[in-house]
Amino acid sequence: MTASEPAGVVELVVPADMDGQRADRVVAVALDISRSAARLAVDSGQVAVDGKAVGPADKLSAGTRLLVTRPPEPSGLVPLDEPLVVRHESATVLVIDKPPGLVVHPGAGHRNDTLANVLIFHYPELAEMGEQYRWGLVHRLDRETSGLLIVARSAAAHTELQAQLKRREISRVYLALVHSLIDPVAGAIEAPIGRDPEHPTRMTLRQGGRYAKTHYRRLAAWEDLSLLEVRLETGRTHQIRVHMSSIGAAIVGDKTYGLRRSKAGNPGRVWLHASSLTFHDPRPQGADAPVAVHSPLPADLVASLQELGQPILGSLPDGAPDASAL
Numbered sequence: 001m002t003a004s005e006p007a008g009v010v011e012l013v014v015p016a017d018m019d020g021q022r023a024d025r026v027v028a029v030a031l032d033i034s035r036s037a038a039r040l041a042v043d044s045g046q047v048a049v050d051g052k053a054v055g056p057a058d059k060l061s062a063g064t065r066l067l068v069t070r071p072p073e074p075s076g077l078v079p080l081d082e083p084l085v086v087r088h089e090s091a092t093v094l095v096i097d098k099p100p101g102l103v104v105h106p107g108a109g110h111r112n113d114t115l116a117n118v119l120i121f122h123y124p125e126l127a128e129m130g131e132q133y134r135w136g137l138v139h140r141l142d143r144e145t146s147g148l149l150i151v152a153r154s155a156a157a158h159t160e161l162q163a164q165l166k167r168r169e170i171s172r173v174y175l176a177l178v179h180s181l182i183d184p185v186a187g188a189i190e191a192p193i194g195r196d197p198e199h200p201t202r203m204t205l206r207q208g209g210r211y212a213k214t215h216y217r218r219l220a221a222w223e224d225l226s227l228l229e230v231r232l233e234t235g236r237t238h239q240i241r242v243h244m245s246s247i248g249a250a251i252v253g254d255k256t257y258g259l260r261r262s263k264a265g266n267p268g269r270v271w272l273h274a275s276s277l278t279f280h281d282p283r284p285q286g287a288d289a290p291v292a293v294h295s296p297l298p299a300d301l302v303a304s305l306q307e308l309g310q311p312i313l314g315s316l317p318d319g320a321p322d323a324s325a326l
Contacts, residue, residue, distance in 0.1 A: 012066040016208035017194025019062035023047060023054045025200065027068055032105075041068065062208070077135070078112040079121035087148060088293045090281050093161070094123070094136070094151040095293045100269050100300070104140040104149070119151060126153070133158045139165060139172075139235060144253075147174070147274025148295050152282075160282040165235065171278040174230040174240060175219075175297065175317065177271040177304070179259060180249035182226040185218040185314075189243040193236045202256060203238045205246055212236045214243040220314035225252065225265055227305070227316070229275075240272060252304075265308050267300040275317075 012030045014021075027047055028038035038056075045053040046069035054060070088095035096115070103110045106117075116135040120127040126136045129152075136151040138161045150170070152158035164170050194209030196202040213233040220227040226249070230240050241257045244250060250258030252271040265271065278292045297305075297317075305316065 010068045012068055014060045014062050014064045014066070015194075015210075016062045017206065017210065018060070019208070020059050020197070021195075021200075022056060023058045023060055023066075024056040026060050027066070029195075031068065032107075077106065077114075077117050077120055077127065079124070079127075080112065080114075080117035081121050082118045084118050084122045087295060088291060090283075090291075092153050092157040092283060093281050093291075094153065095277060095291075096149045096151055097295045098141055098146060098149055098274075100144050100146040100298065103143050104137060105134060115149070123153070126151070129155060129158065138162055141274055142238070142241075142270065142272075144269040145272045145274065146295075146298050146301075148277045148293055149274070150277065150279060157282045161279065164279055168233060169280065171276070172232045172235070172274065173276040174232070175273045175275045175301075176216075176228045176230050176240060176244065177252040177265050177301075178226050178228060178244050178249040179224065179252060180226055180247075181221050181224055182216070182218045182228065182249060187216060188233075189214045189216070189247060191243065191246060193239060193242055203236070203242050205242065210234075210236055212239050212243065214240060216244075218314060220311035220316050222264075222308050222312055225308065227311070227314070229317070241270070265304045267304040269300070271301060271304065273297060273301055 014026055018026050018029065024035060024039040024042050027041060028035045041047055042054060042056040047054050048067050049064060085097035086094055087097050098115060103114045106114050116137065119135055129136050133155050136153060136158060138150040138152055138158060141147060141149060150161055152161050190213045191205045192207065192209035193203050193212045194206040196204040211234060215231040215233060217229045218226050219229055232239060241251055241254055245257040253266045253268065254270045274295065276294045278290065281289045281291045283289060
């Protein structure tokens with residue numbers, strides 16, 4: 001039997017983009033737990049509105065206040081002996097270079113094969129931070145997306161780094177290959193993002209969604225493809241993929257929001273790489289220090305650019321194959 005984090009009572013407010021959703025789905029999304037764990041919480045009377053327990057199929061209105069007795073989560077994970085690329089390390093923070101195909105957090109269908117499992121193998125002390133502090137992980141990347149992630153090495157550092165995210169003080173820059181000859185060469189997309197009511201695993205642009213803004217700049221282009229530098233001003237689920245698709249520039253390899261049968265430049269996964277991070281290292285003495293970290297393009301994305309040949313516009317960034325050799 002493993003030790004468990006103590007359960008606590010959490011107050012939740014149903015967001016506008018989940019209006020009319022089932023109670024178990026709202027709890028699963030709000031607490032970032034599996035649907036089965038959320039259903040168990042509802043079935044056992046641990047979710048209440050105005051002192052009355054709700055059922056898993058009850059539909060909840062936006063603005064409804066819930067009191068949830070959070071189900072206990074095991075505090076330990078099974079360590080996973082896999083390679084870990086560390087781009088930056090200090091006493092308070094790590095920056096990890098995540099490979100494509102690796103899930104970040106444990107969840108439904110993925111308990112012991114995630115980045116969190118790999119982290120606690122290499123840094124056993126992170127296991128003590130448990131589910132509440134996400135084993136140090138400050139933010140996440142989609143499974144197919146590669147690149148940089150910040151990991152806090154203490155609860156205090158985790159709290160401070162998440163506060164930096166909310167204050168938009170952490171700069172996150174991505175490289176993305178999209179299905180469009182982007183013109184003009186730079187711009188911004190400002191549109192709210194929420195869950196698709198017809199397809200709950202997808203996100204979409206919708207009124208009542210959460211504010212989201214994405215900046216982009218074209219680096220290179222081929223006849224009908226552009227390589228972009230993308231900077232997040234906010235960090236919503238699938239933000240880059242949804243925003244780029246909304247302007248007719250779906251990311252190459254994106255089967256959810258893009259072209260399912262695209263071959264040009266397709267590495268067999270979403271062509272999206274978290275290439276740089278800038279943030280303040282929360283030092284124990286309180287004197288934080290600025291940190292800038294860069295991740296080179298992984299081999300599969302380099303190979304896909306080599307297949308495209310010489311760009312007709314712009315030039316390739318550092319870490320991409322030398323344009324003169326294409």
